[in-house]
Amino acid sequence: MTPLLPIGAYIECLQNSELLAPExxxxxxADNFEREGFFATSKWLNFLLHDNERxxxxxxxxxGQFARSERAIQMRVVHTRKCDYLADCQYIPNAxxxxxxxxxxxLQAAIxxxxxxxxxxxxxxxxxxxxxxxxxxxxxxxxxxxxxxTQTGLRHGSLTSTNIAFTPEGSVRILNYPIVGPAKxxxxxxxxxxxxxxxxxxxxxxxxxxxxxxxxxxxHNHNKTLRTIASAAEHHGIGPLAxxxxxxxxxxxxxxxxxxxxxxxxxxFHPLTLLTQMLKTRTHNPLRIIPTEHPKQTEPHxxxxxxxxxxxMPASDLIVRYRRGNYxxxxxxNGEQIGVEKPLLGATxxxxxxxxxxxxxxxxxxxxxxxxxLGDHWSEICWYCNENIATAADNDGRWHIxxxxxxxxxxxxxxxxxxxxxxxxxxxxxxxxxYFSTSGHKRTDFIYDEAYGFSNGVARVCHNGHYYHxxxxxxxxxxxxxxxxxxx
Amino acid sequence: xxxxxITRQHKGAILLLLDLSGSMAERVVFEGRSMTxxxxxxxxxxxxxxxxxxxxxxxxxxxxxxxxGIVGYAADEATSLLKNSWQSxxxxxxTPTPTQSLRLRRTLPDGRSVETIVERRCWIxxxxxxxxxxxxAFQLARRMCQSWCCKHPDSFPPIVIxxxxxxxxxxxxxxxxxxxxxxxxxxxxxxxLLLMNIHLASEHDTPTEPLRFPNEGTPLPNNRHAxxxxxxxxxxxxxxxxxxxxxTHTPPPYRAICYNASLDELVGLLAIGSLSxxxxx
Numbered sequence: 227m228t229p230l231l232p233i234g235a236y237i238e239c240l241q242n243s244e245l246l247a248p249e250x251x252x253x254x255x256a257d258n259f260e261r262e263g264f265f266a267t268s269k270w271l272n273f274l275l276h277d278n279e280r281x282x283x284x285x286x287x288x289x290g291q292f293a294r295s296e297r298a299i300q301m302r303v304v305h306t307r308k309c310d311y312l313a314d315c316q317y318i319p320n321a322x323x324x325x326x327x328x329x330x331x332x333l334q335a336a337i338x339x340x341x342x343x344x345x346x347x348x349x350x351x352x353x354x355x356x357x358x359x360x361x362x363x364x365x366x367x368x369x370x371x372x373x374x375x376t377q378t379g380l381r382h383g384s385l386t387s388t389n390i391a392f393t394p395e396g397s398v399r400i401l402n403y404p405i406v407g408p409a410k411x412x413x414x415x416x417x418x419x420x421x422x423x424x425x426x427x428x429x430x431x432x433x434x435x436x437x438x439x440x441x442x443x444x445x446h447n448h449n450k451t452l453r454t455i456a457s458a459a460e461h462h463g464i465g466p467l468a469x470x471x472x473x474x475x476x477x478x479x480x481x482x483x484x485x486x487x488x489x490x491x492x493x494x495f496h497p498l499t500l501l502t503q504m505l506k507t508r509t510h511n512p513l514r515i516i517p518t519e520h521p522k523q524t525e526p527h528x529x530x531x532x533x534x535x536x537x538x539m540p541a542s543d544l545i546v547r548y549r550r551g552n553y554x555x556x557x558x559x560n561g562e563q564i565g566v567e568k569p570l571l572g573a574t575x576x577x578x579x580x581x582x583x584x585x586x587x588x589x590x591x592x593x594x595x596x597x598x599x600l601g602d603h604w605s606e607i608c609w610y611c612n613e614n615i616a617t618a619a620d621n622d623g624r625w626h627i628x629x630x631x632x633x634x635x636x637x638x639x640x641x642x643x644x645x646x647x648x649x650x651x652x653x654x655x656x657x658x659x660x661y662f663s664t665s666g667h668k669r670t671d672f673i674y675d676e677a678y679g680f681s682n683g684v685a686r687v688c689h690n691g692h693y694y695h696x697x698x699x700x701x702x703x704x705x706x707x708x709x710x711x712x713x714x
Numbered sequence: 715x716x717x718x719x720i721t722r723q724h725k726g727a728i729l730l731l732l733d734l735s736g737s738m739a740e741r742v743v744f745e746g747r748s749m750t751x752x753x754x755x756x757x758x759x760x761x762x763x764x765x766x767x768x769x770x771x772x773x774x775x776x777x778x779x780x781x782x783g784i785v786g787y788a789a790d791e792a793t794s795l796l797k798n799s800w801q802s803x804x805x806x807x808x809t810p811t812p813t814q815s816l817r818l819r820r821t822l823p824d825g826r827s828v829e830t831i832v833e834r835r836c837w838i839x840x841x842x843x844x845x846x847x848x849x850x851a852f853q854l855a856r857r858m859c860q861s862w863c864c865k866h867p868d869s870f871p872p873i874v875i876x877x878x879x880x881x882x883x884x885x886x887x888x889x890x891x892x893x894x895x896x897x898x899x900x901x902x903x904x905x906x907l908l909l910m911n912i913h914l915a916s917e918h919d920t921p922t923e924p925l926r927f928p929n930e931g932t933p934l935p936n937n938r939h940a941x942x943x944x945x946x947x948x949x950x951x952x953x954x955x956x957x958x959x960x961x962t963h964t965p966p967p968y969r970a971i972c973y974n975a976s977l978d979e980l981v982g983l984l985a986i987g988s989l990s991x992x993x994x995x
Contacts, residue, residue, distance in 0.1 A: 543883040544882070546884060560887075578735055578737060578845045578846065579737045579880065611845065614739050614843050630736060630737070630739055631739075631740060669930060
């Protein structure tokens with residue numbers, strides 16, 4: 227039997243995982259040391275290897291197998307890539323220092339070139355109605371690729387949209403190829419699905435987004451989606467799209483799929499409004515972007531290529547907030563990543579070194595190094611940069627004031643806290659309102675029926691049914707000033 | 715160069731750029747006491763002004779040897795914290811100020827350490843709110859120093875001391891570099907303006923060795939702030955070499971930067987920064 231070749235990387239390393247450099251322990255899980263000369267990962271995991279200058283991204287989950295010695299490495303055959311559609315794979319001797327020892331390690335990895343774009347991002351980038359020629363090129367390239375793979379007999383075995391990338395011109399590059407082992411899916415079918423996705427992206431971006439989101443839900447029924455696409459395509463009169471979807475469902479032979487891929491590549495893009503409506507009814511959350519990947523929580527010297535992000539916000543405090551799929555991350559404006567220990571489902575801009583984030587557990591507040599100063603277990607947090615405080619509510623709805631280091635300042639819990647301004651925070655207990663200072667001291671009892679934040683040194687309150695203004699000394703304004711304010 | 719005597723005719727100028735942003739509310743250990751960075755900064759600045767007054771004190775009055783400028787930067791603006799942009803040391807001495815009791819630890823000649831309580835005047839109150847518009851502070855500093863240099867062409871050049879705990883929020887590193895270069899390019903006939911930078915360490919920052927007046931061979935902390943501050947700081951003139959060599963035990967030439975130094979060292983730095991005061995007499 228052909229031995230299982232390392233899918234992603236050959237790495238010369240020490241057998242004791244304790245000696246792995248700390249920053250790589252979570253990147254290079256090694257949990258099987260039984261075989262002489264090698265150890266392997268039993269789980270299928272994502273790998274991201276890096277040195278000081280480049281990232282080597284293995285975009286699909288895979289089991290890694292690593293050699294312990296130089297001899298073991300030499301026993302291995304380095305695959306040469308003769309097919310144009312396979313991403314480059316390089317053997318890089320002495321390229322990386324992966325361990326505490328001074329010795330360099332060797333690496334063989336499928337290299338995601340900077341100009342290669344994953345399928346999802348490629349479609350997003352080229353879906354403009356006036357600039358869709360690249361999507362047609364991509365469809366054409368998929369057909370050529372499928373044809374070539376059929377001719378050469380090369381087999382990937384676990385091809386999905388996540389390991390299909392494109393050159394800027396729209397030529398396919400397949401990553402992590404080849405795997406010698408049992409095939410998990412049909413390559414031709416995967417390419418056909420990718421072509422369908424690209425066609426839908428070029429026709430109706432909203433439908434593409436919904437499709438992508440749907441495909442990544444755990445209980446997704448692929449056949450049902452294909453039936454939806456086929457019926458919508460028939461409604462819109464897009465024959466090749468309908469036929470290709472049905473052919474996949476009917477497990478048509480490769481020559482039929484090839485012929486339909488060619489037809490689809492030549493089909494002009496049509497609006498697919500019905501498909502959008504049909505997919506919306508299945509997602510319940512229209513236009514939410516799929517989690518293609520979340521920012522890697524790694525050492526800060528990893529650089530983020532903002533052009534590959536789905537959304538990049540303007541820098542605030544020189545820190546850029548970006549999104550990949552459903553996950554957010556932060557990076558210094560020069561691309562240097564700020565690692566946060568948990569995946570972020572939501573994030574706000576940094577303001578004077580603090581940002582409010584949302585994890586699966588709840589809201590938290592982080593500092594500019596990505597450390598949580600308020601843990602991610604709050605039901606709500608508001609950060610007031612100008613007042614240098616945060617107000618936060620726990621899961622029981624109790625609000626308190628916290629300083630920038632996360633220390634609780636207020637002694638009395640409230641049912642609600644409003645905006646902090648001019649040194650005051652308006653708060654409510656029961657149905658009565660009062661004021662705290664931003665240092666956390668209670669400045670008034672909860673006596674007001676209504677109370678508003680301070681602005682220009684005064685705040686409007688309602689006490690016993692009478693509306694009036696108070697100043698920052700919490701004194702009722704004189705009738706003259708009150709009159710002037712009302713006039714204003 | 716850098717040899718002008720500081721006299722009543724040829725005054726000296728010290729401009730302090732103070733980071734009063736929200737992050738200065740974080741805590742620092744200062745002379746064995748835990749306090750916020752803004753409190754420590756105010757204490758250090760007040761002691762510097764007091765030191766300048768003491769040095770200018772003559773038999774019957776305070777001599778007008780110095781112009782002092784203090785610019786605070788926070789929120790979205792950089793503003794002078796004094797009544798006028800430049801205020802003479804005499805005017806500062808005559809300004810009514812609140813006083814504060816300070817506990818100071820002193821080492822006696824026999825090695826014993828004693829704590830004494832001294833009254834110190836407060837020109838600056840601690841403050842910590844908003845963002846860090848360091849770029850605007852540099853722009854304001856340039857305007858102030860430019861006009862000062864025009865009025866005092868034969869004086870010792872102004873000394874600008876930027877005290878901060880972090881990076882600017884209104885300008886990139888490149889922009890800060892350009893602004894600093896523009897500031898350093900100002901000069902009197904005695905030499906170019908001296909720009910010093912002091913980065914205050916946080917109690918919760920990853921501990922690193924304090925770094926004072928590094929020379930070219932000194933490895934900088936692996937921190938982008940350190941590199942930026944080093945790059946924008948002036949090379950120190952030979953005038954300071956002897957005092958710094960005594961302090962750091964490293965050979966010159968030095969850069970006018972102090973990174974991750976405790977505020978004890980800040981006070982030490984300010985004393986060194988005011989060496990030119992020795993030339994008064």
